[in-house]
Amino acid sequence: MTLTLLEAAILLFVIGSAVTAALLRDVLGSIIAFAGYSLGIAILWVYLQAPDVALTEAAVGAGVMTLLFLLTLVRTVRPPSDELLESVGWRGATAGGALAAALLTTVPSLPAIGDPDAPVVAGEVTQYYLDNAYGETEVENVVTAVLAAYRGFDTLGEAVVVFAAGVAVLVVLRQGEFV
Numbered sequence: 001m002t003l004t005l006l007e008a009a010i011l012l013f014v015i016g017s018a019v020t021a022a023l024l025r026d027v028l029g030s031i032i033a034f035a036g037y038s039l040g041i042a043i044l045w046v047y048l049q050a051p052d053v054a055l056t057e058a059a060v061g062a063g064v065m066t067l068l069f070l071l072t073l074v075r076t077v078r079p080p081s082d083e084l085l086e087s088v089g090w091r092g093a094t095a096g097g098a099l100a101a102a103l104l105t106t107v108p109s110l111p112a113i114g115d116p117d118a119p120v121v122a123g124e125v126t127q128y129y130l131d132n133a134y135g136e137t138e139v140e141n142v143v144t145a146v147l148a149a150y151r152g153f154d155t156l157g158e159a160v161v162v163f164a165a166g167v168a169v170l171v172v173l174r175q176g177e178f179v
């Protein structure tokens with residue numbers, strides 16, 4: 001499996017943002033790096049053709065969570081710090097490196113993006129949805145049928161999460177008063 005230039009750029013941006021968010025001692029800088037990480041993950045989901053997950057990640061991760069972190073930061077006191085980066089001990093670096101290495105060993109077993117012979121695309125489950133979606137749901141678009149009928153509770157759960165995040169932001173913005 002070879003990476004395209006776009007895939008490599010997105011991957012480097014996401015990893016760089018995550019490491020920066022973890023190592024920065026300045027809380028504001030860390031929050032901004034986290035927002036960049038979340039935005040990079042949302043772009044990655046769009047690239048992987050999962051726009052519903054991308055919208056949720058962009059709304060909750062890059063939007064609402066960043067806003068909540070910033071509002072929390074405004075309401076707290078930050079002690080001054082002379083150091084820019086957090087120091088990491090050899091045990092933490094070794095554990096993080098071992099975890100990253102273990103996760104990277106699984107990458108070659110993933111099918112290429114858009115591979116028509118991938119198990120998910122060529123599998124029995126996909127064919128079942130393609131063959132039976134209209135007959136069972138009377139929805140012409142198979143993706144809509146899967147999201148609304150077969151995965152209805154999951155889609156409802158995603159909507160509840162986005163709604164709850166919006167209510168939390170309103171509560172925080174009103175300084176604890178309910179709308």
